[in-house]
Amino acid sequence: MNGTPLRYCFLDGADNGVEKEWLAEVHDGFQEWEDLGIGLRFRPEDNPAESEIRITFADDGSWSYVGTDCLGIGVDDATMNFGWDPTSPYGKTTVRHEIGHAIGFNHEHQNPFAGIEWDEPKLYAYMGGPPNNWPPETTFHNIVRKLSTDQVSGSDWDPKSIMHYGFGPGLIKRPEAYRNGVPSPKGLSDRDKEYVRTWYPPLAPHMDALQPFRSAVLGLGSGEQADFEIVPEKSQKYRFGTFGDADVRMVLFEGTDEDLRFVTGEDDSGEDRNGRFEVKLFAGRRYVLRLRMYATWGGGNASVMYW
Template sequence: MAKTSKAASSSVAGSEAPALRYCSQPIQHPRQFDPAVDALRSRAILAGGKKWVNGTQLAFCCYKGNDAVPASWKGKASDIEEVRQAFRKWFDLGIGISFKELARPEDATIRIGFDPAGGSWSYVGRDNLNIRDPFQRTMNFGWALDTPYGRDTALHEIGHALGLEHEHQNPFAGIAWDSDAVRRYFQGPPNNWDTQTIDWNILRKISPAEVKGTNWDPNSVMEYAFGPGLIVEPAAYRAGLQPRGGLSAADKAWIVESYPGAGPANVVPTLEVGLSQKLAIKAGETRVFDFTPRRTRTYSIATFGSADTLMVLFEVRTAGNVQIAGDDDSGTDRNAKIDMRLISGRRYQIGIRLYYAQMAAETAVMVW
């Protein structure tokens, strides 16, 4: 859940109005690194580990109709339309990834349910790839989306799918909680959360490596609205926190920085067989390369240099990019490599996100 409308702003702790339901993120186990991976390197990997590679087309499917899932998961037409509109608002910022709605859940990366009993939640970024079962949700909406509060909820959950965490858990926010008051409030109706869920979604501070910047944005679509008596510091929010609604300026800046769109400064270079090209990007950045093979055969595509990278191979089709292979070498002493049979005359793209490099100027990619 992101935030309330003005009409609902009294529906929080300490109010006589009905309490709000909030986004309840699935609890995930933090990634563990080999002791040989130093702190600077692991921090860099965590900072970009959940972000997608530019050029990705995220396929989503809303459960409906004859899908073989519980009836409660299936969405109403009005809610499904709000989901479409929320995806469009993120995409219309001019980002370097796209979205496509598919009819079959088995073809989609993001599978969306509408179970009122399940609350609202989404897996974060590339964590969605760990949920392989086509009849297992990666996102759920637990209340109507055709209200100001619901529309912000849709933007919020899609923000998670893009790699954004809860803003109030930003370690730079300086929030000190009245922990007992927080637990009493969220253990009560309508959320009825257990202690683990409260700690994970409210009280836990996200690692500095995983947040979008060094400043807290209380107006982010990823921020909860809180009533009086929950926040001790900053003092300005002891009486409650009420974000403005919609995507904030910082939300827009983060998404464009993380997924820069096409433009004069983002020309896609072409790879030639046997010729390496420098990545020429900083940690956390992505670069995309074109490749059109002249012969049908098995090709090797690999990175070079002491670097941690995520490399994804897409086939470029009229309907959008389709991921056909990928390799993530982060935290290991090897380079990302893909071996695949490619078809003469077809167009492919290689997207690479650099997590960390000992010498960024010495990292490169080559196809042979």
């Protein structure tokens, strides 16, 4: 959800022998994404239990869970790993690539609209050697497998994307222009920057107040988001719900702008119902309700209320 503060923690930090320069480079990677002016914010956190992103430096390749998949991983387990020096030129690119995964980017070379045709025997042999040493099923999952056309949004193909692997000559049959390979990305591409700002635009400086028992019309198009501030007068359980012909994700946070904490959420996308949840709110505390529209149909009008 746009506006979410994401906290990241090093499970094996400087106290466990990881060079401070390595940690600093990862900090810089998060900062580079945030400095694009997006609505997401990244904050270092010492407590793994309070972190959505948990980072290790094990000799296990470099990888990250994608988007909200991170939230389903146990608090003692990593959601991201860097398996080589992140301060090297290739390592700097890797840092930004894995952070891209954590905020919902998939591999660009798996873009179903790219039209890439692989020389699969050569690709499996190449990825099965060092430094990856991948078995065929890993190469298939990370490279050959195409993403579903109904699960992606973005450009037709951006070979300069930070989410694209570099490939040597002879691994791609088509497009013919890339038979000699695709260079490794050197940083965030212009399209990377364009789309991350589209999905996580800067937040409005002001939020409307949502009052109990008063519905608010959302008036959102697909992909758009509404944000409301709630300061209840009574401490009690409240019900939250959306209404209308729409798929909406609804998430509640508590705290200040700089330290919002996830409370609960509901996603009715793809289901023939409206989202509902019940939660206790405390008088005088500040809450933020964020709603993102996925799709509308019928009358296309959707609203939200709490009571």
